Amino acid sequence: MTPLPVHLARLALLWERAAPVLAWPLAMLAVYATLSLAGLIERMGDPWRAVLAVGLLALGAAFATPAVRAWRWPSRNEAQRRVEADSGLKGRPFEALEDEPATGESVLWLAHRGRMREALRQVKARRPRAAWASLDTHGARISAVIVLATAFVYAGDMATVRLSDAFSPLPLAGGGERAVAEFWVEPPDYTGRPVVFLRERREARVPQGSVLAARITGLARQPRVSGGEAVIEEIGAGVHQLRMTLNADSAVIVRSGAFTERLDLEVIEDTPPRLALVSEPESDGQGLLMLEFTATDDYGVERYRLQIARDPGDGANPPDDSWDAIDIPPGAVVPARGENRYRATVETARHVLAGERVLVRMEGIDGAGQSGLTGPIGLRLPQRLFLDAMARAVAYERRLFLEGSGEYAPHPGPLARHVEDGFWPWLDDEPELRLERAPHGVQRLARALDALGDAPSAHFPDRIVFLGLRTAMHQVRRAREIGDLDHMEEDLWQIALRAELGTLADAEAALRAAERALSDALARGADEMELAALFEQFEEATRNYIAALMREAMQSDQLASGGGQGMNLNADMLQELLDALREATELGDTEGARRALAQLTELLRNMQIMAGGGGQGQTESALGRALREALEELGEVIGEQRGLTDETYEQSRSGDLAEGREGEEGRALAERQDGLRGRLAELLENMPDGMSEEGERAFDEAARQMDEASRALQRGDGQGALDAQDEALSALREGAAETAERLQAENEANGRGQGDRDPLGRDTDGGGVGGDTEVPSEMERQRARDILEELRRRAGDGSLTPEERAYIERLLDRF
Structure with a gap:
């Protein structure tokens, strides 16, 4: 067996004899790598890259030819002699162990071999001799390593790319003369910014999330990109397209052979939306919540949501997972007076927490998906007031069902036996076991619907309500799992509306759907053809709604008692608003159309007919009459205050009212404000006793803010006057709401509805157009x-x- 030192010595001899052969080829390789790291190879491209490679290879082979000719493969004997020399042994112990004596083995020969064997136990092979030292007496190899390392550092992040291009077997573009690149930046659609073409420049400031796009022609191979992750595809012969999403500042370098392009792109950070509530939320008896807020964002808020959570009552904020969100349609958010101010109308009547004390906050979401929140505000979530007993009962059962019912218990029987026979397993699901497996909430709903359906016939003047209750009851009984009842919330709500409004419920639902479609189309800037079709649908829904109102009024004898005149006045006003909406739509005045639609919607929302016959054969109490008259006068005061506020805003904006400036305009507005203040004082003097503390506080605050607005107008402080007038309006509305609640309570106590009032809730003797509604004049159109x-x-x-x-x-x- 050959000892290990002999193998090591043989490898050392192999290296010492190969070093002269490899010296010049390795030197040429180092020169080629240094030139590629310096960027020369990529500038040359093909065919010059191949010419240089072949030339350096030939030069290295020529210098290595003498060493190749002198090459000999190291033998075993040479390796043994190398080990003996490295170990300082004499007598050639390897030969002694391998030789055989000619006359047989004597004792002396055996002793000699024993000494040689003992000597070989200490042998070792030294490292190879410095083979290149004799060739490179000036240390050029050290200089080559230093130059190569310097070139690698100089190349930076392009080092691996340049080396890969230099040694790639694929062809490179030659000289960069044929390659042409077009770069542009596509900002996200939600920014509304145009595409930026980088024709003569290679730097730009772009919004976050923009896409850098390029089309490069004249490259024989796919380019390499540094500075970000890019998607590159070949869209034609020699034509490449790349796309890269930019989320941070980037220095993008695109290379392929001699072709090199560098782009320095600064990304403009997209910040989340910022929202804040600017006034107390308002509500009405139909379960609508109106909020006024400010919203600012880099490129605008795209979506809004109302977040609702049960008020814990201890001042602490609820956990994030306890907030429920209601999506607000785009058409339900309209601009309000003031910069970046908006007004949103949200239907909360169908929420499970309607009527309870909650915390609400507005959420705005921009095009990038970032969200901003207002601070939470506590209030009682508006609910729809159902006056009909059946409607109230159905709404109550729906509320209990929404609060949670749990899951069904598993079926106790073997349902799989019919599967083998080719039958569906649910054919063996006994009906009596369905309701038994239901959670307590579902069982209670089934019993309640059964009881409501068994009510006397006097409770079912509309047979559709009866059929709806019985159908819902059977659906609850037949359900096999809680998912089968997902539609029950909607069904029960529609039954309650039908019981409350009769045929008016269907007309109201169609009107709301048409209104939402038109509002959303206006908000997103739909084309004229789509707007025209949606307007026709809305106009038809409006006519059907008015017809249903009149039918309900005639059934309750309200028109016969004097309501016809008020209805005619409302119809004229509705037609005027419809005409204004149509013209604004045809002219492309989006903001004007949205304002007209909001005013028309508000008017239609207030047109409520109490169809239960409450006005027949009953008289109004003196307190109710006084409250109604006070409420009507309050409505006129609110309308005039709003008109005065708008006029103050216009004059302040035009410069007629400036800080520290006194003139006829400010004094005239101040006198009108004082007149309204006096009218409010006279109204409060004639107001019946028994006003709540909240109502007294609201009217006192309104009077104080009117006085402050008058003083601000006298000294020419337009902004101060506007702030005071806004506060006065808010306080007046709050006081009017308290007065309306007193009137409703009085009417209910006397068993009286609104039979002698027109669809706007006003006395038919003096019906007229309220001051809150603004219709563009013919001159403006x-x-x-x-x-x-x-x-x-x-x-x-x-x-x-x-x-x-x-x-x-x-x-x-x-x-």
Whole structure:
């Protein structure tokens, strides 16, 4: 067996003889790698890269030829002699152990072999001799390593790319003359910013989430990209396209052979939306919550949600997972007076917490999915007030069902036996075992619906309510799992509405659906054809709703008792609002159309007919009459205060009211404000006794803010006057709400409804148009048409410069 030192010595001899052969090829390889790291190879491209590689290879082979000719493979004897020399042994012990004596083994020969064997136990092979030292007497190899390391550091993150390109068997683009690149940046759609083309520049500031796109022609192979993750695809022969999403500042480098492009892109951070409630939320008897808030974002808020949580009552904020969210349709959020101020109307009547003390907060979500929240505010979540006993009962059972029922218990029987026979297993699900397995809440709902359906016939003037109750009861009994009852919440709500409103419920649902569709289309900027179709649907739904109102009123004899005149007045006003909405839609005045739709919706929402016959054969009490008259006068005061506030805003904006400026405008507005203050004082003097503390506090605050607004107007402080007038309006509405609750309580106590009032809830003797509703005048609409026609005429003027024509086209696109 050959000892290990002999193998090591043989390897050492192999290296010492191979070093002269490899010296020059390795030197040429180091030169080629250094040139590639320096960027020369990628600038040369093919075929010069191949020429240089072949030349250096040939030069190295020429210098290595003498060493190749002198090459000999180290033998075993040479390795043994190397070990003996490295170990300082004499007598050639390896040969002694392998030789045989000619005359047989004597004692002396055996003793000699024993000494040689003992000597070989201490042998060792030293490391190879410095083979290159004799060739490189000046230490050029050290210099080569230093130069190569310096080139690697100089190349930076492109070192591996350049080495890969230099040694790649695939062809490279030659010289960079044929490769052409086009770069552009596509901002996210929600930013509304145009595409940025990087024609003569290679730097830009772009929104976060933008996409860097490029189309490169003339490359023989796919480019490499550093500075981010890019998706590269070949879309044609020699044509490559890349796309890269930018979320942080990036120095993007695109390389392929001699082709090199560097782009320095600064990313503008997209911050989350910022929201804040600016006034106390308002509500009505139909379960609608109105909130006014400010919302700011880099590129605008796209979606809004109302978050609701049960108020813990200890001042602590509920945990994040206890907040429920209601999506707000885009059309339900309209601009309010003031910068970045909006008003949202949210239907909360169907929420499980309706009528309870809750915390609410507005959530705004931008196009990037980031959200911002307002601070929580406590209130009693608005609920729909059902006056009909059957409607109240159904709504109550729906509420209990929504609060949670749990899951069904598993079926006790063997249901799998029919599967083998080809039958469905649920065929053996006995009906009596379905309700038995149901949770307590579902069993209670089944019993309640059964009891409601067994009510006397006097409770079912509308047979559809009876059929709805019986159908719902059978569906609850037949359900096999809680998922089968997902539709029950909607069904029970519709039954309650039908019991409360009769046929009016269907007309109201169709009107709300048409209203939401039109509002959402206006909010997203739909085209004229879609808006026209949606407007026709809304107008038809409005006509059907008015017809249903009149039918309900005639059934309860309200029209016969004097309500017809009020209905005619409301119909005229509705038609005027519809005309204004149609013209604003045709003119492309999106904001004007949204305002007109909001006003029309508010008017329709207030048109309530109490169809239960409460006005027949009953008289109004003196207290109820006084409260009603006070409430009507309050409505007029609120309308005039709102008009005065709008006029103050317009004059303040135009500069007629400025800080420290006194003039006729401020004194005239102050006198009108004082007049309203006096009218409010007279109204409060005639108000019946028994007002709640909240109502007294609200009216006192309204009077105080009116006085403050008057003083601000006298000294020319427009902003101070506006702030005080806003507070006065809020306090007046709160006081009016308290007065309305007193009136409703009085009417209920006397068994009296609203039979002698028109659909707006006003006395039919003095019905008229409220001051809160603003309809664009004919002059304003004609002015809008004139402006649109002038823009169209100028757009066709051939003498316009491209900049002027582009400006007019942008105006036409907007209006």
